[in-house]
Amino acid sequence: MARRCRPLTLGLASAFVATMMARDARAMGPVDIEAAGTLGVGTDPLTKGGPNPLGLGGGGRAGVAFRGLYAGVALTYYAGESSGKFSYISQDRIADSPASDQVLMVGVEAGYGLRILGFLTVRPQVGLGNFALSYAQPSNSTICGLPCDAILSGKVNNLYLQPGVTVLGSFGLLLVGVDPGVLVLPNITEPFATSATTDTAFTMHVQVGLRF
Numbered sequence: 001m002a003r004r005c006r007p008l009t010l011g012l013a014s015a016f017v018a019t020m021m022a023r024d025a026r027a028m029g030p031v032d033i034e035a036a037g038t039l040g041v042g043t044d045p046l047t048k049g050g051p052n053p054l055g056l057g058g059g060g061r062a063g064v065a066f067r068g069l070y071a072g073v074a075l076t077y078y079a080g081e082s083s084g085k086f087s088y089i090s091q092d093r094i095a096d097s098p099a100s101d102q103v104l105m106v107g108v109e110a111g112y113g114l115r116i117l118g119f120l121t122v123r124p125q126v127g128l129g130n131f132a133l134s135y136a137q138p139s140n141s142t143i144c145g146l147p148c149d150a151i152l153s154g155k156v157n158n159l160y161l162q163p164g165v166t167v168l169g170s171f172g173l174l175l176v177g178v179d180p181g182v183l184v185l186p187n188i189t190e191p192f193a194t195s196a197t198t199d200t201a202f203t204m205h206v207q208v209g210l211r212f
Contacts, residue, residue, distance in 0.1 A: 038179070039058045045200060046101075054078050054201055061075075068114065077102070107130065125165070131159070165181070173212065180202070
């Protein structure tokens with residue numbers, strides 16, 4: 001449990017530091033400073049089998065908006081899912097062994113927001129960063145040369161792109177919003193895969209934070 005809390009703590013700390021640094025930018029003009037916590041899920045991006053690594057996740061973001069332009073940093077940890085069965089890459093058998101996947105995403109975001117009705121911001125944006133997949137899955141004996149019930153664990157790091165739209169309602173200092181998006185993992189080599197693929201998933205988060 002302590003390990004799972006560490007990424008969220010780092011995310012909140014990063015958001016606080018970025019917010020403090022961004023306050024100095026207000027002297028430049030109409031600068032909005034945003035910091036928010038996020039909570040959400042995603043569909044399964046993996047095509048070679050295993051539990052969905054984008055199960056319930058949370059994190060934080062912080063950034064600065066200047067005349068509609070937005071730039072910030074974001075961190076999200078997905079606890080993923082666990083499964084008692086796992087379909088091998090070759091699809092020739094199913095192992096009754098536990099499997100689990102988790103993901104830590106750290107990156108930057110940029111976009112342009114439009115104000116509607118005075119309190120609503122619609123912001124098309126794109127995220128870019130590192131997608132770190134931690135896995136513990138039964139091995140494929142036809143590829144790994146191991147017993148079919150052996151459990152292998154490891155980590156896969158890959159670039160991610162995440163275009164989407166953030167919709168924020170502003171109520172004084174309070175921000176409430178949602179951010180549907182598409183997660184793209186170009187040229188990722190999944191656990192036990194013999195070749196790289198480009199994987200995609202749909203994500204959705206809710207946000208609650210502050211705008212200064």
